[in-house]
Amino acid sequence: MDNKPFLDYIKNFIKLTDEEETILLSKTVHRKYLKNQYIVQQGDICKSVNFIISGSTKAFYMDLEGQEHIVMFSIEDWWTSDLGSFITQTPADFNLQCIENTELIQFTYENLEYLYKAIPKLERLFRKIVERAFVASQKRIIRNFSLTAKERYQIFKRTYPKIEQRVPQYMIASYLGITKEFLSKIKSQLIHDQ
């Protein structure tokens, strides 16, 4: 199995010895999911944080009217989890579902706690990863409040060009917090604008 993308990713944050890399990998599971398979379902306890080697996932919340609200897309070299459920080991608010066939590296709660003890440097790694995720989340809140749907869509396209091409429009609408019909309208406006 190909762990190289993961080890390369980690090198951006911390340096590990060969021995540490071996310990780290020994406590992870490499796993493949098919398109549409669930990694976690709302209400279950989220058992892992997952680093994506290939493919893509969406994290979404299903509201009382049965509507999906996408919180996050994840593709190669990024993470997916319901972190709230994972860190407290309580039922998940979100579903994690694969949009494409997806290959990922999984850290279970127990293994990750073990690893924090065995390789304390990993605390630093995950601190930095979560810091970045938090900052992105805060910026998204601001964008949702201060920009129109059209502006948010344009930023989305610029920021995540890879995702735009691989994900159906209606999921992008959900991520932007608008209906698919309104996204369709925005797109035709953007074409006619010039």
Add this chain to the structure above:
Amino acid sequence: MDNKPFLDYIKNFIKLTDEEETILLSKTVHRKYLKNQYIVQQGDICKSVNFIISGSTKAFYMDLEGQEHIVMFSIEDWWTSDLGSFITQTPADFNLQCIENTELIQFTYENLEYLYKAIPKLERLFRKIVERAFVASQKRIIRNFSLTAKERYQIFKRTYPKIEQRVPQYMIASYLGITKEFLSKIKSQLIHDQ
């Protein structure tokens, strides 16, 4: 100066020896701000993460039309910073301003990096703190998308009863992403509902 609230807070996450506590405190600054003073202004580099001993602050973004959008309130026993600016040492997106007279403990970038080396357990502390902040931020995104303004206001009241009483209505409206006029309407509806 009274560091007890801070040391008590930390004990929820990690155990420190007396010696470690001393090192930790030696690398922090205890500071008082008056009502309305800025801790950081948008465009400046955010020089500290701040633990609040007493008082309250708001983190807000001023948009191109001059409108304030409040990202976060912070009161005693919680943190405030523009973490994006702090971790990358680049210009801040947000202003941090005191709502009341506020007393806080400041960690500068250099001191915190020093402390991570001197007391590696602090990586764990801050990992856990940021994890919680991230989870709260994600939940807020979901709430903003899937609930009406009235529902969000009711949740806000339940979740932050202390803040509701200490902060003017128009700031709560900004935090909820609505106008002060509309919040006023919601409040009178809630009174007349029953």
Add this chain to the structure above:
DNA sequence: AAATGATGTTAATCTAGATTAATATCTATT
């Protein structure tokens, strides 16, 4: 290649929340 299901578009109508503006209340300061 026809049929089925998933995805996308267009247009008409509707509504949550914004905007504007006038008035009221509360809080400090002299």
Add this chain to the structure above:
DNA sequence: AATAGATATTAATCTAGATTAACATCATTT
């Protein structure tokens, strides 16, 4: 206690985006 500035309320009108519904296109399976 009078004035000024900050905060809150109310009501009329307006708009970004939702809803509904009909139709179009694309992909997959037989």
